[in-house]
Amino acid sequence: MSKRNPEYDFAWCPGCGDFGVRRALQVALEGYSVEHEEPQANNVVVAGIGCSGNMVHLVEGDQPFGIHGIHGRSLPIAFGVKQGNPKLNTVVVAGDGDFLSIGGEHLGPAANRNTNITAVVMDNGVYGLTKGQSSPTSEFGAVTTSTPLGKIETPVSPLKLYMSIGVTYIASYYSSKPRVLAKMIQEAMNHQGFSIVHVQSPCTTYNDTYDILKGKPKEGIKGLAFEIPEDHDPSSVEDANDLLSRPGVPLGVIFKKEGKTLQDRYEGLMARAPKRTNDELLDSYLLQ
Amino acid sequence: MDKHDFVIRFAGEGGQGLVTSADALARAAAHAGYFVQTHSTFPSQIMGGPASSQVRISTTPVLSSGDGVDVLVALNQYAYDHHHEDILPGGVTVYNAEEYELPEGGSYFGIKADELAKSTGNARAANMVTIGAVAQLIDFKLEEIDAFITQRFTRGRDGDAEIIEANIKAVRLGVEVAASSGFKVGQLESANAPDYKQIVITGNAALSMGAVAAGLDFYAGYPISPATTVLVWMENNLWGEGRFVHQVASEIEAINALIGAGFAGKKAMTATAGPGFSLMSEGLGLAWMAEIPLVVTNVQRGGPATGLPTKSEQSDLFSCMHPAHGDIKMPVLAPGTIEECFFAGALATNWAERYQGPVILVTEFGLAERGENIRRPDLSKVSTESRATVSEGDTGKRYDSWDGSTPLGGMPIPGGAGAYVANGSEHDEIGDTTHLPRHHVRLMERRFKKLDLLNGAHYEIENADADVIIMPWGSSKGPAREAYDRLREQGENVGWLYSVALNPLPEEVKDVLKSGKKIIVPELNYLGQWSALLRMEGYNAESVVQYTGLPFRPADLVTRISERIGAGVTA
DSSP: OBTTBTTOOOOOOTTOHHHHHHHHHHHHHHHHHHHHTOOGGGEEEEEOSSTGGGHHHHOOSSOOEEEEOOTTOHHHHHHHHHHHOTTSEEEEEEEHIIIIIITGGGHHHHHHHTOSOEEEEEEOSEETTTTSEEOTTSOTTOOBTTBTTOOOSOOOOHHHHHHHHTOSEEEEEETTOHHHHHHHHHHHHHSSSOEEEEEEOOBTTTBOOHHHHHEEGGGTEEOSEEEOOTTOOTTOHHHHHHHHHSSSEEEEEEEEOOOOOHHHHHHHHHTTSOOOOHHHHHHTTBOO | OEESEEEEEEEEETTSSHHHHHHHHHHHHHHTTOEEEEEEEOOSSSSOSEEEEEEEEESSOOOSSOSSEEEEEESSHHHHHHHGGGEEEEEEEEEETTTOOOOTTSSEEEEOHHHHHHHTTOGGGHHHHHHHHHHHHHTOOHHHHHHHHHHHHOSSOTTHHHHHHHHHHHHHHHHHHHHHHTOOOOEEOOOOOOSSOEEEEEHHHHHHHHHHHTTOOEEEEOOOTTTHHHHHHHHHHOOSTTOEEEEOSSHHHHHHHHHHHHHTTOOEEEEEOHHHHHHTHHHHHHHHHHTOOEEEEEEEOBOSTTOBTTSOOOOOHHHHHSOSSSSOOOOEEOOOSHHHHHHHHHHHHHHHHHHTSEEEEEEEHHHHSOEEEEEOOOGGGSOOOOOOOOOTTOOOOTTOOOOSSSOOOOOOOTTSSOOOEEESSOBOTTSOBOOOHHHHHHHHHHHHHGGGGOOOOOEEEEOTTSSEEEOOOGGGHHHHHHHHHHHHHTTOOEEEEEESEEESOOHHHHHHHHTTOEEEEEESSSSOHHHHHHHHTTOOEEEEEOOSSSOOOHHHHHHHHHHHHTOOOOO
């Protein structure tokens, strides 16, 4: 249940990483509205299906508009929202299954268009809501309910994938520090073009990776997550690729390139576009 | 012999200018005040392959592509072999004597169009040679063709006069060949030119124009025969402040982009054909559930799977009504003529706004690309409806219960008041997920009740007290109407029922169906889909089906309907 709706039919498990992402998203949406002096009503959150998809109902406080759509299609829905009204701050929330498996076909087109939308991906390496199946980011050999003898596909490397298809803003973080994550999400919203904030958001029930990510400093065990070095230049493709060739989960902005958005390019065509009234258009078919 | 109606078919290979010839003849005839309708068939390939394009010219509005062919222009042996059976009694073939010869003694003569065209100094005028021969055979006034040529080639360029002269000369050379053959197919009666302004337009352009007239301002689509020309039309015309048009990566992207745009306040449409429509199923379910206004045009081709991409079939009706899983019955508009395509394009856009949900506009290959001269629609008479919205202080919620006794509540638009979640999961008033029985019951009833708002589509009822009523849908309307007229002329007591709206049906149409009379549905599919849907509602309907990929011939319908009612009438 949610605070505003006692009959709401869904709850995340205790300790779910998505709580942290929700907090960060809330702060980022509010921060964006204040920064641009716009009402919360100018924010639209588009969600797919899965634990992550419920994010759209669980954001508390002043409400944004939302779409809780169908599995894998949050990017094309967000494309329609944004091109329908370019003034709307349009944010996709999706899980790794939603975004990279069933919805993977929409990534390339979104990158090619450089649609001015932001995607916040909650990666937990498992299908949680259907109770623990292998996902695109599950490790090779992972034993899940759908791979009882071990997964025999190599996992997707999401950050390398985003880099290779030309996403113009790529950040990577985890759910444990919502305030820092919020800043990153807000920066992504401000980025002109297609931005992805890929968040490690552990599933405490089926794939609890908190320790693997953060390590156990007291026991001297290092985690997979590492801070991006200060001399990293996010505008450099080379730096970004270098960073992504390192093992582990980088924390911070990996790549950022300003350029024209789809809307910029579209408006560029408007000057050359035909300008005819409906009557003039119809008259072009007149029998003469 | 005076005739009021001729069919001229050009058959050969794709790329031989078949469509150009039929189109030129159609335009010349329309120019002279006749009614015309073209129809083409071609293989699903870019160039070559057996193809044909025909024009029916008449002194009265043309309802169908006709029973057969009066003049066949066969550009190769294959074309002759495959089309000569369609020649009507008294018909004549003009064959391409540069390509092949036919044995002496038949109702045909050869012509060397290329050679004759070259002699005029313009090798590109070969189709005018052929048109000249056709004109001679049906006694089409040459001055009308001359006027058409003059108008067509007056383009403000230096060579205009020469081109016009060569083309007119080419026509005369064709006339001479036909005259010396001694054949005559008949004499075309004088035209009764209509006193209203006419446009010459295809079904796809007409429905696009109609949708734009009703305020369409968002289009996303993906190329697919025979719907591609709607995308191309939009890419060329849907420009201007606040409008957006884009070719997206798949039909799945198209339907989902429409959902986003409809949610954001746009009047959105896409057009596709069977395979793409199948891909849109899940998205259509979401639009129904979340109540998003949008229009999906399904220009049917033959199915299933890749099926027959460039042929006519009416076999997607089940999927149009029930495109997705769960309890859904989509509003469906099925225009049967080019003029109806225009008005259905507008009405579909208005319906989506009025009931805040998805609307299916279903047409066919047979309508999509055929050209026809129709009355120019008066745009000032096209109503433009926009959804009710909400403003600050409104107490209504997006998904309130609704029983039809009050106006439907407004739809909040992002940027404005009433923030909510458009939800594909069952939900409460503000769109939050809840699967409690009372909410599911409440919203299921709301979604279906909204269909009651949809009326205003064209319908026709004639002789409803007859024993048997003919009720075609979509483009089978034309041939069925010709068959109906002939049956009536022969004294058969048959009635006529026709509705552009297939769901919901107008009350007046339902009243006729409820009378329990036998309803005969001519339709181009195997399953008899429309009659099956009517039977599902308890009506006494049965189909006369055809699944050849070609439109009905009125004569065949006369025979088959007559057999069905035991009348013993033949065409």
